[in-house]
Amino acid sequence: MRLKIYALLLAMAAALPCLAAPPGPAASEAPMAAVTVAPPSGIKAADTPNDAGNAITVRWQASPDEARKMIEGYEVLRAETPDGEFIKVGYVPYGFTSFDDQDVPANGKEYFYRVKAVGRESQALSLASVSARSAEQWFNTMRINALVSCLLFTLIVVIFISRAKSGQSLFIRRIAGLAAVEEAVGRATEMGRPILYVPGLSSISDVATIAALNILGQVAKKTAEYDTPLLVPNRDPVVFTVAQEIVKEAYNEIGRPDAYNHDSVFYLTDSQMGFASGVDGIMAREKPATNFFMGMFWAESLILAETGAETGAIQIAGTDAIHQLPFFITACDYTLIGEELYAASAYLSREPMLLGTLKGQDWSKAVIVLLLIAGLAVSLINPGIREIILQMLKVG
C-alpha cells in the first residue's frame, strides 16, 4: 500500500495531500495470561481505510502458541467502554492476524477491542483493550492509480482533439470490414434485397451499443441514398427508441425523409433466444443481401451468423465480446475485432474530433507498450521493483 503510493508519487512528481493515512491510536501490549495458551499480543485498532465508515480494522500479532499448532483461531470482541461488557464481533481462523469489524454502530465514537486466542481446550484473552473511532473517507487511496491513469488518458485524448480541431490532417489506416460497408450496401441495391442491421443485444449504457448505433447512422445514410430497404430488429427497448431516431435523422440528412419507413426499425422481444429465433425467421424469409451484426452479442452470435451465411448474405460483424469473436470470424465475411468496432465511427465519418480521439487511443497504446516493456525489464532484474510495479497496478 505505502509502496504503491510512494511509487506513484515518484512517477507523477506530484504531491496529493489526501494520501497520508492517519496513524492509528497507540497500541498497548497485552501481558501473558496464566492459561495454557498464550494470548495474541501487539493489538492495534484503527479506522478501516477507504470506506464509507462504520468499520474498524483490528490487527494483532499471533499467539506464540500458533507455531505449536495449539491455536484454532481468534475471537474479536468489542465494548463501548474499556471496562464495559465485551461482545464477540467476529472470528478468524489461525494464520490470520487482522479483522475488519464491519458493523461499528456509530462513526466518530470510541470503541474498545480485545482479541481472544481460541485453543483446543483453553482460551486466552488479551488483557488490555485498544480503541479506535471509525470514520468515512472522501477519497479511496486504493484507486489513485485508476484516477491518475484515466486523467492522463483524457489529457492525451483532449490534446489530439484540439490538434484535430486546428485542422491538422490525421491519417487512419484502412480497416477491411469498414471499407466493405459501401460495397455491401451497393450489392443489396443491385439485388433489390433489404439490408439487415442488428445493433447488438445489450442496453444503451453498454458502450458497444453506442458504437453500433453510430455505424447504423452511417449505414442508414447509404441506404437512404440508394433507396435500399433497411431492417433493424431490436432487443432493448431504449436502444430501439434511439435506433429509430438515428435512422430517421439519417434519411432527413440525405434529404429523403419520404423514403423513411417507420416500421423498418422495430422491436422483437427482450428474450435472448426469442430474439435470435425472430431474426432467424426474418433472414430466412426476407433473404437480406447484407447482414450487419454490430455491438454486444452472446451465444446467439453463431446462430445469427450461420443462418445468415446459409441465406447467402454478405455478413459484416463487429463486437468487443471476446468470447463471441471466434464465431463471427468463422461465419462472417468481415469481422471488426474489439477496438476496430470503436474505431469505426471515426473511420466512417472522418469527423476530425472523432479522428482525434482515435489518435489519442493509439498513442495511449504506444505508452502502454512502452510501460509494459520497461516494467518487464526492471521486474526481471529486480524482484523488489517487480513488487512495487505490481502494487502500482493493483486494482482497488
Added chain:
Amino acid sequence: MKILENLTKINRRYIFLLVALAVIFPLVIPMKLPTIPGKYTVKLYDFIDQIPPQSQPVLIAADYSPSMMPELQPMLEAVIRHCFAKKIRVMILTLDPNGAALSEAALKKIAPEHGAQNGKDYVFLGFKPGNALVIMSIGENFRQAFPTDFYGVPLDSLPMMAGVRNYADVPLVVSIAGSAVTQSWINFAHTRYHANVGAGCTAVSTADYYPFLQAEQLVGLLNGMKGASEYEYLNQKNGYSSAVQLATKGMNAVSIVHLLLMLFIILGNIGYLVTRHNQSKK
C-alpha cells in the same frame, strides 16, 4: 477428381443429420468407447478417495440452475456415488435459487442405492441467498449460515454434524458451478479459511480455472461432461458403482460429434486442396 472437389460443398443438412444421429445413438444404444481420465480428474478423485470413512463430511456446493444440468448434474451424482460407496459423509448446499431441486433429486436417487441415511450419512442444507457472504459465514460458524437443514431439522440434533464447526472440520469443499461462484469459493473458503477446494465447471469456463490449478489453489477440476464421464469411469473401475452412466453416454455422443466434426474439416480441406491444385494446373 470431381468427387474430391465436391467435398468442399457438402450440403449442411447432411452434416446436421449426422450430428443428430451422433447424439441420439450413444444415448439409446450402450457403447463402450475408451475413457482416459485426465490428470485433474484423477487428482480430485484421489483426494476424495483418501478421506477416511465415517469421519468428517465433505461439503458439496451444487451452485447451478437447470440450464446447466446436462453438464453438471452427472458430476454431482458421480461425486456423491463415490462418497457414499466409500462411506464418506456428505453435506450438500446450493447458492443458486433454482439449484435446490436438482441436488435434492440427486440425493434422493443415489442414497437408496448405497443405503445412505439422511442425518447420518448425509445432510441436505438447501439454498441460501448471498453467495460470498454465505461462504464466509460458514468459515465463521456453520450453524450461523445454516442453523437447520433443508427440512428444518436443527443441525445440532444430527449426529454427523456434531464435530463440524467451520471449514477446519471439513476435509474438502467441492464447488460444482456454471458461474463465477467457484472463484468465490477459492477466494474465501480456500484463501481466507484454508479449506481444500475442488471444482467442477462447464466446458466453456475451464480455461478460467487453469491458473488456480497451477497455483494449487484447487485440488482438482472436472471439465464439463468430459470430467464427469471420467469420474464415472473411475467409480466403475474401482467397483463403487454400476449405475447408469449419465455422462459416459453423453461423452460418447460428445466424442463422436468431435470425430465427425474433425472428419468434415479434413474432408473439406482435401476438397479444397484438390480444387486449388486443379485450378493452378489450368
Added chain:
Amino acid sequence: MKRQIPLIIVLILGIFFFFQFFVPSRISTNILQTTLQWTIVISAFAIVLAIGSLFNHHMLKIRRRKPHWWNSIVTLAALVVMALLGIFGRVKGLEPLGELYRKLFHYVQSPMDQAMFAILAFYMASAAYRAFRARSQEAALLLISGFIVMLGVIPFGSMLWTKIPDIAEWIMMVPNMAAKRGILFGVGLGITATSLKIILGIERSWLGGGGK
C-alpha cells in the same frame, strides 16, 4: 437549446459519476445506489414504446393481409396473455393465473429457449466445416489450433499421443490468453474513449434528429 439541455445533463452526470468511483463516503455510495435504481425505472418506461412498435408491426401485417399474416395473431395473442397473466397472477385471489403463467414459462418459453440454444451444436459443425480451411496462413492457424483443442477433449486424442491434452491446455493458456489480453487492452481504451466522447458531447449520434 433543445440539444444543449441533454448534452449538459450528460456532461454533469458523466463527470459526477466518474469521480463518484473514487469517493467511498456514505453519501456518495447512497447517491450511486439511488441513481442506479432510478435508471431501472426510467428504462422500464421505454418498454411501452417497444411493445407499441411490436403491436403496430403485427397489426399492420394483419390489416394488410401480408404473407403469413395469421402468425402475427399468434404473436399478439401470446404477448397479451403472457403479460396479463404475469401481472395479475400475483394479485391475491388470482393465484391460478400465476400458476398458468409458470406453466407457460416452463413448458412453452423455456423449451423453445433451450432448443434454440441446442441448435448451436449443429451450427458449430457447419461453421467449422465451412471456415476451417487452409485458405491462408491465418486460416491454417485457426484450423490447426481448433483441431488440436478438439482432439484434446476426446479420449482418442490422448490415445494418439499422451501429450495432446497438455498441448491443448498450453494453447488455451499461452497464445489464447495472450491474444485475449491484447484485444482487451484495445477494447478497454475504446470503451473509455467512447465514454469520454459521450460525456464531452463529441459523440452525438444518439441525439438523432431530436431538437433540430
Added chain:
Amino acid sequence: MIFSTNPWVWIAAILTLCIFSFLYKENAFYRFAEHLFVGVSAGYGVAIYWNNAIVPNLYVPVFHQHNYWFIIPGLIGMMFFFRFSAKTGWLILIPLAVLLGTGSGVYLAPTFQADVLKQMQSAIADATNLELGGWGLVWGLVAFVGVLTTLSYFFFSREQKGALKISANIGIWFIMIGFGASFGNTVMARVSLLIGRVQFLLTDWIHIIK
C-alpha cells in the same frame, strides 16, 4: 415406445421439434413456433419489467414507503412518451441523457481498471514469475510477446508497413490461434446442451431411455 401422458410435456416436445425443423428449412411449423416464442417472451418481458422494475422501484417506494423522491424517475421515464409529438419530441432526449450520462460515468473508470490496469499487471506478473522457472518463464515471455504484438495490430495511425507489419502479423497469428482454440473448446459445451434436449425428448416425452 411409451409416450408421456402429460399434455404440457407434449406441448414442450412439439415446440422443441418445431424449432429444430428450422435446420431443414424455414417452414410453417418453425414460423408458428417463432411467432409464439417472440410473443410469449415479449409478454414475459413486460411482466418482468412490471414486477421487478416498476413495482419494487417505483410503486412500493412511492405508495407504501411514501418516499416521494421516486416520482422523479417516473416523470423522467414518462418523457419517452413525448416522442410522438413533433413539437415536444426532443424531450425523449432527457431520459436518454440521464441513462447515457450515468452509464458512461459509472463504467468509465472500472472498465479502465479491469481492461487496462489489471491486464497490465497480469501481463507483467505472468512473464516475470521466477517461481515458475524454466519453461514456465519461457511461456510467460511468449505470452508477453503475444500481448504486445496483438496490441500492435490495433494501431490505426500508421500504415501497416515495416516493423509494424511484422508485429501486427505476429499479433494476427496469436489472435487466430486463440480463436481456433476457443472455438474447439466450445464444441463440447454446445453438444452438451443438445444432449440435454435430446434426453428430454427421449426420456420425458418418449420413454426410451431410463
